[in-house]
Amino acid sequence: MEQIEQRLQNEYSELPPQERRLADFILGHPEDLPLYNSTELARHCGVSKATVSRLFKRLGFGSFREGRQRFRDLRQQGVPVVNEDAFGGGILEQHLEREIGNLKRLYGGLDNDLLTNAVEALIQAREVVVIGFRNSFPVALHLRQQLAQVRERVRMAPQPGQSLGEELAELHADDLVVLCGFRRRPHKFPAVLRSLHRQGVPVLLLADGSARGIASQASWWLECPLDSLSAFDCYSSAMSLTNLLANLVLHQNLSAGSERIAAINEQYELIDELSLDLSGSAR
Structure with a gap:
């Protein structure tokens, strides 16, 4: 999610008020975004579906669905796999890289x-x-x-x-x-x-x-x-x-x-x- 969050941060000062409200929710609750469809997200943030669509197109996605899938993919990449090989190997390096x-x-x-x-x-x-x-x-x-x-x-x-x-x-x-x-x-x-x-x-x-x-x-x-x-x-x-x-x-x-x-x-x-x-x- 880091790249998407960075895009939002870079664009934030230029966003219209409605898109900024949506951005605030995404930045504050990135783990929740994959749980919503565009209608639910718009209702939750008090904005229109068109606002949701405009923001995700501003971020470089063809649609909200494409952006949400990207969030889901990144979320899946970030969840540690609890097995001996993963815990003893790549997870530690990934955790250290994220901290750094x-x-x-x-x-x-x-x-x-x-x-x-x-x-x-x-x-x-x-x-x-x-x-x-x-x-x-x-x-x-x-x-x-x-x-x-x-x-x-x-x-x-x-x-x-x-x-x-x-x-x-x-x-x-x-x-x-x-x-x-x-x-x-x-x-x-x-x-x-x-x-x-x-x-x-x-x-x-x-x-x-x-x-x-x-x-x-x-x-x-x-x-x-x-x-x-x-x-x-x-x-x-x-x-x-x-x-x-x-x-x-x-x-x-x-x-x-x-x-x-x-x-x-x-x-x-x-x-x-x-x-x-x-x-x-x-x-």
Whole structure:
């Protein structure tokens, strides 16, 4: 599906609104496309059958049926065959190639100026609030842990068992929200982004390509490809980006970051919180 997704991404900015709505669905749910015929897809997306036909012809297919078959063929190629020879041979190489491909697309698509501005915002913000729902939560949690090593006032929201509204209400233009929004986002996600936009709170959006329809409301959008061979998305590019961001924050504010790391390590020692015994033996 990667080539078809890339075609959609290349054409996206030129698409009319109805075709863009259809493209948003395909990019957000590529695994579902083979399940629909053109009538069902049009009804599901709230567009006409003619819109479906126009979009697939724009992508170089003679018809929707031809495009759907191409999706089906690619889907079949991506499903691992569970047998000893396949698992021990080609599957590992294919998986590695896909991971490397995601990383190349991530770093090939990063704009240096955009990245520099986002990192400067991470350094200068009074407070950094990191938000991630569902599959985005582990990425958000890891980013918060990394950033908290090198700057003060970094927190996750909402806290367990709490609602988000009261935490968003107290944010201002001198704060920064890092919003992790990978596909299969909850329905409230666009509303959260709109609310922050209305408040004038800067937002750094970390998301896959399915977020392009709402990304304009973020101050910065860093796209992380999640393509995988099978049903579950690969988050290596997202985790690599969190590592890059944290390291850039540290190195562009090295004195303050180093002081904080030293202070944290001192606390580790004072309360004997972490085991530094490399042999793994009990004390």
